[in-house]
Amino acid sequence: MSAVAPWVAVPAVGGALVAGVYATGVLDALAGRRRAGRPLAVGDALSLPWRRACLLLVQRGVSTERPDASAWMLAPALYGAMAAAALTVVPLSEGRVVADLRTGIVVWGAAEMLAMVGVYLHGWSPNSAFPLLGAYRFVAQAVSFELLSMFVLIAAALPARSLQVTRIVESQESLWNVLRQPLGLPLFVVVTLGVAFWGPLNLPDGDDLAGGTGAELSGPARLAWEGSRAAWLVAASAMGAAAFLGGWLGPWLPGPLWMVLKTLALLTVTVWLGHRAARVRPERFVVSAWTVLLPLAFLDLVVAGVQALP
Amino acid sequence: MSDSAWVDGFFWLFSVGAVASGWRVFKTASMVRASFLLLASVAAGAAVMLLLAAEYLGMALLFMMAVEMTVMALFMVAFMMNPAGLNPMRMVHQKTLAAVAGWVAFLGLAAVGVFGDLPDRPLVDAATALEDLGVELLGPSMLVFESAAVTLLAPMIGAVVLSSSRGRFGPADHGSAPPDADGEADERQTDDRRPR
Numbered sequence: 001m002s003a004v005a006p007w008v009a010v011p012a013v014g015g016a017l018v019a020g021v022y023a024t025g026v027l028d029a030l031a032g033r034r035r036a037g038r039p040l041a042v043g044d045a046l047s048l049p050w051r052r053a054c055l056l057l058v059q060r061g062v063s064t065e066r067p068d069a070s071a072w073m074l075a076p077a078l079y080g081a082m083a084a085a086a087l088t089v090v091p092l093s094e095g096r097v098v099a100d101l102r103t104g105i106v107v108w109g110a111a112e113m114l115a116m117v118g119v120y121l122h123g124w125s126p127n128s129a130f131p132l133l134g135a136y137r138f139v140a141q142a143v144s145f146e147l148l149s150m151f152v153l154i155a156a157a158l159p160a161r162s163l164q165v166t167r168i169v170e171s172q173e174s175l176w177n178v179l180r181q182p183l184g185l186p187l188f189v190v191v192t193l194g195v196a197f198w199g200p201l202n203l204p205d206g207d208d209l210a211g212g213t214g215a216e217l218s219g220p221a222r223l224a225w226e227g228s229r230a231a232w233l234v235a236a237s238a239m240g241a242a243a244f245l246g247g248w249l250g251p252w253l254p255g256p257l258w259m260v261l262k263t264l265a266l267l268t269v270t271v272w273l274g275h276r277a278a279r280v281r282p283e284r285f286v287v288s289a290w291t292v293l294l295p296l297a298f299l300d301l302v303v304a305g306v307q308a309l310p
Numbered sequence: 311m312s313d314s315a316w317v318d319g320f321f322w323l324f325s326v327g328a329v330a331s332g333w334r335v336f337k338t339a340s341m342v343r344a345s346f347l348l349l350a351s352v353a354a355g356a357a358v359m360l361l362l363a364a365e366y367l368g369m370a371l372l373f374m375m376a377v378e379m380t381v382m383a384l385f386m387v388a389f390m391m392n393p394a395g396l397n398p399m400r401m402v403h404q405k406t407l408a409a410v411a412g413w414v415a416f417l418g419l420a421a422v423g424v425f426g427d428l429p430d431r432p433l434v435d436a437a438t439a440l441e442d443l444g445v446e447l448l449g450p451s452m453l454v455f456e457s458a459a460v461t462l463l464a465p466m467i468g469a470v471v472l473s474s475s476r477g478r479f480g481p482a483d484h485g486s487a488p489p490d491a492d493g494e495a496d497e498r499q500t501d502d503r504r505p506r
Contacts, residue, residue, distance in 0.1 A: 103366050114353075117346065117376055120383075
């Protein structure tokens with residue numbers, strides 16, 4: 001277990017997240033306008049997230065009647081900080097990882113679950129009806145996809161015989177997990193969309209709830225919340241790239257570049273799905289998560305387990 | 311500053327944090343705040359376990375308690391008719407019993423700490439500790455842990471069955487009527503208007 005000094009680790013994780021969040025904003029603008037039939041020039045898309053961030057920063061924040069002000073302010077911080085914590089266990093390349101913990105995927109799971117607390121508090125604290133409904137929706141959603149997340153990651157850990165993410169990448173030297181365990185990556189994409197409540201799984205902040213947990217948000221608080229959601233999309237795409245697409249492994253190009261390219265590829269897929277797939281109803285997602293996706297995750301675990309037998 | 315000084319500093323920070331947020335649990339007037347203050351207390355405890363090199367147990371504690379406290383907050387609000395947990399309510403009841411139980415537990419644990427024969431061997435390698443834990447959980451102690459797991463699962467299924475609106479005998483709100491503007495149930499609406 002190697003330790004990275006805090007003055008290296010914090011800028012590394014923070015920088016990766018800021019760059020990833022910005023890339024998400026650009027991809028989202030491009031995909032959204034393309035879907036709407038009015039394609040955006042790449043130059044305009046490059047400046048759009050920056051302009052939107054500036055607008056939100058100078059916008060006045062409004063409040064509700066008797067909110068739990070501290071919880072409301074801290075909830076985006078908790079949710080975003082958990083994305084950063086989750087990203088610390090994902091390696092950029094061989095030896096380049098902030099926290100090379102033996103319990104890497106357990107850290108990931110703990111971050112995912114504490115993120116749920118952040119979303120719930122974010123919806124509960126404004127003392128407003130639509131945000132509260134969104135908060136309850138997210139708990140139902142998160143409890144449903146969390147088991148998927150753990151089962152597919154345990155399946156990825158089986159060939160490595162380790163919960164350490166670097167070992168999981170190294171175990172894919174001969175064959176990537178996306179081919180060895182074909183169910184793993186599609187299920188993890190569902191988890192990615194779920195944890196960032198993006199596109200089809202935007203149940204807590206959906207338009208049908210007038211913005212859900214974010215219904216009362218404005219100004220810098222909205223910027224923090226939207227940034228944190230994109231940060232989770234980035235962190236989960238990076239984990240998907242490491243656990244299923246072989247992380248830094250690949251010919252010709254240097255390792256870190258492969259990792260960035262694979263993460264960006266997954267990010268593009270999730271952002272694209274966000275504009276192409278219709279939002280599902282909460283009941284339908286919860287029922288299908290427990291009756292269809294969870295058995296598929298069991299099957300994934302069985303496939304990985306049989307292959308891991310000596 | 312040396313590593314052990316950092317560890318000592320964080321140990322005191324998290325210990326004081328655990329006690330302080332545990333105390334705030336009983337001072338707040340909201341079920342939801344109480345639940346998440348308890349989560350903060352347990353999370354500080356988990357951080358102390360990480361400092362003690364119990365890497366897996368500390369992380370697993372965080373992992374489980376995050377879900378557990380959220381679900382607890384939801385069920386408490388759902389069953390206690392306290393809309394959204396925002397109506398003020400007292401977190402303390404049966405004060406004498408609670409005080410006696412609290413002191414007995416504190417003195418008992420303190421006695422173990424002071425008079426117990428605690429091991430003082432430093433942990434050499436955290437990797438073997440993790441492996442030993444796995445072998446223990448799936449080996450000699452398997453029956454204990456599996457019994458605990460099934461015992462915990464049974465009330466969970468019970469709670470879901472009790473709170474589910476879809477039951478074996480039809481929808482749970484079958485035959486019930488929404489209250490009118492005065493808060494009284496409207497007698498004319500008690501017939502079953504919903505399709506099964």
